[in-house]
Amino acid sequence: MGSVLGFPGIDPMDAVVGARIRRWRDQRGVAAEDLATALDLTPEALRRVEAGREHLDSAGLDAATRALHLPVWALAADRPEY
Numbered sequence: 001m002g003s004v005l006g007f008p009g010i011d012p013m014d015a016v017v018g019a020r021i022r023r024w025r026d027q028r029g030v031a032a033e034d035l036a037t038a039l040d041l042t043p044e045a046l047r048r049v050e051a052g053r054e055h056l057d058s059a060g061l062d063a064a065t066r067a068l069h070l071p072v073w074a075l076a077a078d079r080p081e082y
Contacts, residue, residue, distance in 0.1 A: 020075050024074065025068060039056075040063075
């Protein structure tokens with residue numbers, strides 16, 4: 001893996017997905033603590049996910065879409081239409 005935003009070893013897709021989770025969380029008005037609880041993560045772990053420094057597995061991505069009331073494709077689509 002390369003380096004994204006100065007963090008060695010970060011997968012570029014993790015950075016994209018993390019930023020999308022943060023954007024959707026903000027748009028939906030979901031507190032970081034509430035989303036972290038829904039994902040069975042600590043708030044610090046959620047911050048790492050949103051920063052692209054930690055990877056969510058498929059179960060975590062599914063939990064994130066359910067918690068944010070999103071279709072499963074929303075975290076991977078180039079421009080979600082909402």
